[in-house]
Amino acid sequence: MTNPHRRCTRPAPGRLVIWGGAALVLLYIGILLFATYDPALLGQLWFLPGIGALAAVIANTSGTGGGVVFVPVFNALREHGVMTLDPLRVTAASMAIQSFGMTIGGLRWTDRLLHQPVLARSAKEAGVRPRDYAMVICAVLALALPAMWAMQRLTMVDGHLILLGYKIFSIFLGLALIITTWTINNNRPERARLEKVDIAILMLIAIPGGALNALFSVGIGELVALYLFIRHYPVLLCTGTACVISSVSALVGSVWHIQAGTMPWEIVLLAAPGAVLGAFLARPIALWLGARRLKTLDGTWIVLSAVYLIMLNWVR
Numbered sequence: 255m256t257n258p259h260r261r262c263t264r265p266a267p268g269r270l271v272i273w274g275g276a277a278l279v280l281l282y283i284g285i286l287l288f289a290t291y292d293p294a295l296l297g298q299l300w301f302l303p304g305i306g307a308l309a310a311v312i313a314n315t316s317g318t319g320g321g322v323v324f325v326p327v328f329n330a331l332r333e334h335g336v337m338t339l340d341p342l343r344v345t346a347a348s349m350a351i352q353s354f355g356m357t358i359g360g361l362r363w364t365d366r367l368l369h370q371p372v373l374a375r376s377a378k379e380a381g382v383r384p385r386d387y388a389m390v391i392c393a394v395l396a397l398a399l400p401a402m403w404a405m406q407r408l409t410m411v412d413g414h415l416i417l418l419g420y421k422i423f424s425i426f427l428g429l430a431l432i433i434t435t436w437t438i439n440n441n442r443p444e445r446a447r448l449e450k451v452d453i454a455i456l457m458l459i460a461i462p463g464g465a466l467n468a469l470f471s472v473g474i475g476e477l478v479a480l481y482l483f484i485r486h487y488p489v490l491l492c493t494g495t496a497c498v499i500s501s502v503s504a505l506v507g508s509v510w511h512i513q514a515g516t517m518p519w520e521i522v523l524l525a526a527p528g529a530v531l532g533a534f535l536a537r538p539i540a541l542w543l544g545a546r547r548l549k550t551l552d553g554t555w556i557v558l559s560a561v562y563l564i565m566l567n568w569v570r
Contacts, residue, residue: 267369274361275530278354282526291519298336299524306351306525310532313352314359315540316552317479317496324348325566343518346511348471350522352504355529356475360501362537363494370490378443379545382491386448390478390495393453394460395502398474401464402503406510420466420473421560427480428556435549439486444545452485467503475500476556483552489545
């Protein structure tokens with residue numbers, strides 16, 4: 255007879271990451287064998303693995319976008335006549351790179367969820383219920399993916415105006431995160447259970463977030479992470495769910511770009527391995543920083559990167 259009290263078996267620590275990593279290796283081999291790319295151009299883009307690693311560390315440490323790291327790189331490639339990428343191809347490249355980096359990052363955080371350390375009762379940090387983790391991911395993706403699909407098929411969209419509004423909004427969210435981290439959330443214990451009102455708000459965020467993802471390859475993960483951080487949930491819930499949501503969104507969104515022929519495979523082939531490495535290193539860096547420093551750096555990064563992109567588009 256089976257024991258009714260036996261717990262459901264879980265993968266051994268790290269096994270989830272190994273399985274996911276093996277799948278990504280097969281995907282990468284498939285790109286090498288079947289994608290169309292210029293081998294001569296790969297030599298001119300030798301520095302992209304390092305850029306991919308840096309962007310992935312930022313993205314998977316905080317759960318927010320690291321794509322802005324590539325903006326000056328793409329500008330430099332255009333100015334030096336190496337490679338000219340229109341906004342659609344920039345979005346395609348970013349989505350494909352995130353498909354590798356955010357997937358490893360999401361698996362690393364999910365592995366942490368399944369093997370959480372025992373916390374002291376007096377600790378201000380809270381554990382995360384797998385049910386809450388899954389609920390955030392499923393609720394957001396249920397609305398974000400259809401919104402992304404719809405936006406990818408629209409043609410008459412003023413991307414510069416939308417980016418400006420989104421980044422101004424991001425600045426306010428980033429500042430709100432820094433302020434709440436050092437004021438009302440400074441000495442409060444983290445929320446241990448997901449509240450219904452937060453699920454409702456996340457579902458509202460999911461629709462514009464999914465549309466933004468289609469335009470810029472960032473949006474939904476960043477909004478989810480910032481909102482949950484401000485609401486003072488554990489880093490594991492905030493960053494982990496944001497990484498998984500970004501991963502699924504990037505994988506699904508990349509399909510449209512592949513079908514449309516807008517994928518710059520040279521950039522993907524070089525940046526993706528670096529993104530995997532950076533994503534693998536991100537989780538221990540985030541845990542080492544601790545919740546308060548991580549939230550402060552996260553908010554600061556959002557504000558500074560948003561200001562940079564606004565100034566860049568203003569100059570244009």
